[in-house]
Amino acid sequence: MPTPAHPHRVRLHGGRNTHAARDLNGGDRETACDYFLADSSRNHWLPADEPVTCPACKRALAKENQ
Numbered sequence: 001m002p003t004p005a006h007p008h009r010v011r012l013h014g015g016r017n018t019h020a021a022r023d024l025n026g027g028d029r030e031t032a033c034d035y036f037l038a039d040s041s042r043n044h045w046l047p048a049d050e051p052v053t054c055p056a057c058k059r060a061l062a063k064e065n066q
Helices: 055-064
Strands: 008-011 018-023 029-031 044-046
Touching: 008 029, 018 055
Parallel strands: none
Antiparallel strands: 008 018, 008 044, 018 029
C-alpha cells in the first residue's frame, strides 16, 4: 500500500527490489532507503499499490508508521 510520506514505487535500473519513493524539489525523488533518483535517471516506475520488497525501505516505512 502507498504511504503518505513515500507514495511512489520504483524498481531501480538493473535492480530486483521494489522501493518506496517520495518527491523532492525539481522532479527528483528519493527512496525510503536513501537512494537519490535524479529526474533523468532510468528507473522502472510501478503502480502505487505495488508491494515494497526492499528490506531497508520496509524498515524505514515501519519506523514512519509507528
